[in-house]
Amino acid sequence: MNKIFPLILLVISVTSYAQNTKVLKGKVMAATTELDGIHVINKRTEKAVVTEKGGFFSIMAQPNDTLIFSAVQFKGRQIRLEEKDFNEELFYVKLDVMIRQLKEVVINEYGNINSESLGLVPRGQKKYTPAERKLKTATGTDAQIGTNTVVGLDPLLNWFSGRTSMLKKEVEIEKKELFRQKLEGMYDEEYFVNTLKIPQEYVQGFIFYAVENERFTAAIKAKNKTLATFYLNELAVQYRKIITDEK
Incomplete structure (x- = not known):
């Protein structure tokens, strides 16, 4: 009986977790039409999906999970989910477009970048098979x-x-x-x-x-x-x- 009781608790815990986990359907909104390819990751589970054309996505989550939204053209954003977010037909997320201008670079200025120049290995260190x-x-x-x-x-x-x-x-x-x-x-x-x-x-x-x-x-x-x-x-x-x- 002592061995069965922990097993029962484990089954109850897993069942409760499965019941709380749901599919969250959402849509990213931004001042651009290029809304596909945005990474959406559940911070707790480390499961990730990528938005489709139009910014639509579906991801497994539950209340209090944190979703991270990231793409090179947008400012990153983290959102903590609430129970009400799962009751909506679509969970809308607004992202701000990243505006960045790189200064002019000089060709070959860093042409000698390698493991030695970056300090990953000492200069002239013997390489072993x-x-x-x-x-x-x-x-x-x-x-x-x-x-x-x-x-x-x-x-x-x-x-x-x-x-x-x-x-x-x-x-x-x-x-x-x-x-x-x-x-x-x-x-x-x-x-x-x-x-x-x-x-x-x-x-x-x-x-x-x-x-x-x-x-x-x-x-x-x-x-x-x-x-x-x-x-x-x-x-x-x-x-x-x-x-x-x-x-």
Whole structure:
């Protein structure tokens, strides 16, 4: 009986949650006719949808959930849902158009942007193959020293333990490189330039900037392209402001 009671409570809790969750149908309104492609995300569940032509959308939610609306051409907005919002035929959301002018950029001014120039790795740092990295992580030293002299590694492990932080950093750098490759595979340069409004000469810099964001990389790791695109739009707004302020 003691084991059954918690199970009953769990079933009641899940049933109650399912009953409170409903489909919210809404429409985005703004001073433009281009209302498709706006990201709508439920902050609690992290589920996201994209508006269709005319600004229409449907998303699963419940009272007290917070919806986030984001697109490169609009100012972001967060709305906490109330019970009455679900009683309307359509939930209307007004967004303000983002008006931003980028200052003139100089071609190739940042042409040398890479992982070293952004400080992701020390300049001139040795790059290891996967096999070398495994050996270095396991031993903290080369397998041989001098001419065919094999070192007994066990007595030296503690001595080399001070390099743990460096090895961890190398692993993180490798992860960022993999995320960068995935990002370039998910979106082409035209998307960065025409949709996200990133100047062409800043695209690589923006990619390195994006893979530093943990929420974005978590979405990529989860293979959630809708959520990743939502975060990428947010990061594009931030990055455009950064490169504008640098001028």
